[in-house]
Amino acid sequence: MDCATPWTPRTADVNTDKKLLDVQNLSVHFQTPEGELQAVRDVSFSLRAGETLGVVGESGSGKSQTMLAMMGLLANNARADGQVLFRGDNILNVPTAQLNRVRGQKMAMIFQDPMTSLNPFLTVERQMTEVLQIHQNASRGQARTAAVQMLEKLRIADPLRCLQSYPHQFSGGMRQRIMIAMALLSQPDVLIADEPTTALDVTVQAQIVALLRQLQQDHGTSIIMVTHDLGLVAGLSDQVMVMYGGRVMEHAQADDIFYNTRHPYTRALLESVPRLEHADDALVAIPGMPPSLRNMPGGCPFAPRCAKADNACQHPAPLQVVALSAADHVCACHHTEGQA
Known part of the structure; x- marks a missing residue:
């Protein structure tokens, strides 16, 4: 190992009174041969240390595009509008x-697909x-030692051999763990995890969740967990944002989302999750398909699949406070409902 001054990890600012991340009216547009498509519409949220x-939301709901826009990683034919304030500074566009002073550190x-995110021509160590x-x-020796320690935390056997290998030599689950290790190495203030446990078995999933919790306790890290797994959301999240058709359908503290559901789409997502106590019951599927960006409904994007839809739903419902006991519980629906 290098004999220079020992490298020490950054310490995150854990002042929970300030907004670490404040996203305001974030929208994403794509230019296509058929015209402009809007994949994300006016998404706003904030996060403290x-x-x-x-x-959460089905595929195509705009979750990943929202995160890619925040990180400045949209495709060349896309543009983002709005504001992404990190510690008060707008880092969008x-x-x-300038962005690299924030991004990565x-x-x-x-990322959701580690095979396309890892460079096939470079070793894991590099x-x-x-x-x-x-x-x-950090020096090369210090960085290598830190990489070995992080791989060990992720229960990767023989981390030294892992470092000398190439991505194609690993399974999908192993590549995902390597991606997670890379993201955690710099101990970021904000960690965006896009389906981080997709290719992992339940045991490894539990290890990843435990590691993320430990990271929060040690460094005050804020986490954005993008996932289809409502169980993962329930066990890790403080607040939950439900997206559909590129819009926010409901946003509240986690307990309110699960026990005081107000949007029919959120209710439908919860009802589609298998439960042990109802193992013999048939799974409840949401009828229909998510909307195409090329043919979005003019009003509420969920209206074609919603049993409560009526003429009012031909017009989009604004996000509004729906729970007197929680001023931060907002819902975009003309027919808000309490959970039975």
Whole structure:
């Protein structure tokens, strides 16, 4: 190991009185041969140090595009509008050099598909150590030691051999754990996890969740957990944002989402989750299909699949407070409902 001054990890600011991340009216548009498509519409939320936001919704609801816009990683034919305030500074659409002072070091992302995110021509060691060498001025030896320690935390056997290997030599689950290790190495203030446990068995999933919780306790890390797994959201999140058709349908504290559900789409998602106490019951599926960006309904995007839809739903419902006991419980529906 390098004999220079020992490298020490950054310590996050754990002042929970300030908004660490404040997203305001974030929208994402794509230019296509058929015209402009809007994938995300006016998404707003905020996050304080040590908080976890769960973002849930079906495929195509705009979850991942929202996160990619925040990180400045949209496709070339896309543009983002609105504001993404990190510690009060707007980082949306800023020059790459300015964004790189935040991205990777203070804000990190675990991507959904590790095979397309890892460089097939570089060893795992090269890809992991450059995170610390570039963003935190660690020496190669210090960065290698930190990488080994992080792989050990993720229960990866023989981490030294892992570092010398290439991504194609691992299973999908192993590649995902390597991606998680890379994101956690810099101990970011904000960690965006896009379906981080998709390819992992339940035992490894539990290990990942435990590691994320420990990261929060030690460093005050804020986490945005993008997932289809409502069980994962319930066990980790402080607040939950439900998206559909590129819009926020409901947003509240986790307990309110699960025990005081107000939007029919949120209710439908919860009812589609298998439960042990009802193991013999048939699964309840949401009828129909999510809307196409090329043919979005003019009003509420969920109206074609909603049993409560009527003429009022031909017009989009604004997000509004729906629970007198919780001023931060908002819902976009003309027919808000309490859970039975």
